[in-house]
Amino acid sequence: MKILAIETSCDETAAAVTEGRRILSNAVFSQINIHKKYGGVYPTLAKRAHVEKIEPIVEKALKDAGLKIDQVNAIAVTFGPGLVIALEIGLNKAKGLALKFQKPLIPVDHIEGHIYSVFSQNRNGLPKRDFNFPFLALIVSGGTTSLIIVEDHLKYQVLGKTLDDAAGEALDKAAKMMGLGYPGGPIIEELSKRGSADFLSLPIPMKQRKDFNFSYSGLKTAFKRELEKLPPARINKNLANLAASFQKTVFDSIIDRLESALEETGVKTLAVGGGVIANADLRKKIRTVGRKRGVSVYFPFQKKLFNDNAAMVGVAAYFKYQNGVYLTGNFDKLDRVGRPELGMWSKRELVVSS
Ligand code: KG4
Numbered sequence: 001m002k003i004l005a006i007e008t009s010c011d012e013t014a015a016a017v018t019e020g021r022r023i024l025s026n027a028v029f030s031q032i033n034i035h036k037k038y039g040g041v042y043p044t045l046a047k048r049a050h051v052e053k054i055e056p057i058v059e060k061a062l063k064d065a066g067l068k069i070d071q072v073n074a075i076a077v078t079f080g081p082g083l084v085i086a087l088e089i090g091l092n093k094a095k096g097l098a099l100k101f102q103k104p105l106i107p108v109d110h111i112e113g114h115i116y117s118v119f120s121q122n123r124n125g126l127p128k129r130d131f132n133f134p135f136l137a138l139i140v141s142g143g144t145t146s147l148i149i150v151e152d153h154l155k156y157q158v159l160g161k162t163l164d165d166a167a168g169e170a171l172d173k174a175a176k177m178m179g180l181g182y183p184g185g186p187i188i189e190e191l192s193k194r195g196s197a198d199f200l201s202l203p204i205p206m207k208q209r210k211d212f213n214f215s216y217s218g219l220k221t222a223f224k225r226e227l228e229k230l231p232p233a234r235i236n237k238n239l240a241n242l243a244a245s246f247q248k249t250v251f252d253s254i255i256d257r258l259e260s261a262l263e264e265t266g267v268k269t270l271a272v273g274g275g276v277i278a279n280a281d282l283r284k285k286i287r288t289v290g291r292k293r294g295v296s297v298y299f300p301f302q303k304k305l306f307n308d309n310a311a312m313v314g315v316a317a318y319f320k321y322q323n324g325v326y327l328t329g330n331f332d333k334l335d336r337v338g339r340p341e342l343g344m345w346s347k348r349e350l351v352v353s354s
Contacts, residue, residue, distance in 0.1 A: 002018070003072060004061065004076070005077070005108070006094045007077075008086050009082025010082050010143060011032065013031070013053040013089075014309050016310035016314050017067060018318065021125070022120075023122060024064075024066075025060075025065035026311040027060040028057075031045075035182060040182060043083050046083060050086055073103065075098040075101075076105075077095075077105065078113065079337055081110055087338075091335070107320075107326075108345075115137045117306075118273050120300060120315045135267055137149075139274045140166075140277055143166055143169070145254070146158060146160065147161070149267070154347075155346075160213040165216040167276050169216070170219065171250060174188065177223065192240065192244040196241050199242060202249040203219065207253065207256050219246075247281070259289055269296050270297045270298070277306050278303060325346060325347065
């Protein structure tokens with residue numbers, strides 16, 4: 001079964017063709033250059049870029065897969081979470097194609113996409129990688145930091161999530177405070193390699209808390225205060241040390257929450273996704289936790305799958321279709337949702353057919 005998937009939840013316009021867990025094409029237009037000068041995503045410009053790019057990106061995904069639209073069996077689309085004016089563009093495109101070509105429409109949650117990104121495969125069906133339910137999913141991106149128990153396909157139990165900023169967002173904001181570029185995560189990673197994390201002692205958010213939630217606003221404020229104490233020349237001289245100190249604190253908090261969740265649940269498989277895991281230091285720390293606890297740790301097989309993309313949406317959609325979660329004919333009930341609960345549009349009985 002071949003699926004054309006569309007993703008426009010934030011600042012990537014993306015389309016992909018997948019077959020089961022296999023990726024046949026994965027086209028992404030990143031809007032980073034558009035948003036760079038604003039130091040963050042500028043919603044109306046994001047919308048405009050999605051409007052301009054959606055058609056060529058869908059065409060590219062089909063062309064790269066060597067298929068015509070009538071050769072795909074279903075259309076999948078991200079309905080949330082994300083910027084509603086951005087989600088809307090992908091959703092309208094997907095609805096239009098599903099209607100015109102009489103295909104089922106499969107709604108996918110963006111976080112669900114990040115979870116399934118870990119089980120995506122190349123054209124040859126590799127890596128094989130079993131699901132091993134129940135497993136723990138850790139998703140660390142610009143929009144979310146979440147720990148989720150995946151009991152079975154589409155059966156999620158959110159153990160913890162960010163109460164304010166996501167880890168990636170915190171890195172982006174810290175970079176902005178230091179006058180660095182956007183997105184801040186990769187810049188902070190590069191600088192950190194040359195810096196000492198002992199330069200500043202920052203409070204590790206939520207450490208030793210009984211729940212599994214994340215929070216970064218307190219850390220952000222503490223960092224801002226430390227910067228205010230330093231003369232500009234010292235800040236400039238110590239950018240690498242400041243970056244290393246901030247990054248270490250963010251990652252220590254992720255590892256602290258992760259270890260508590262593994263301890264509490266006793267699961268032996270961990271799936272990790274999201275843009276921030278592009279960071280080699282974070283991946284190393286997570287692997288170390290896995291080794292220490294005898295937990296198998298899986299990351300997506302390709303770096304492109306860490307960041308927002310539509311292939312992950314297509315792979316998740318395949319399991320939704322298998323479980324009867326899709327719409328045919330009447331798509332009015334499906335709308336974009338800025339902050340859905342994970343598990344929305346995951347039950348067969350919610351789906352109306354015309
Ligand atoms: O998954 P993603 O593309 O978008 C969301 O779904 O939010 O993640 C983007 C986030 C940004 O905050 C960016 O700064 C961060 O991932 N990021 C990194 C690195 N590369 C991207 N953070 C730390 N180190 C990196 N190398």
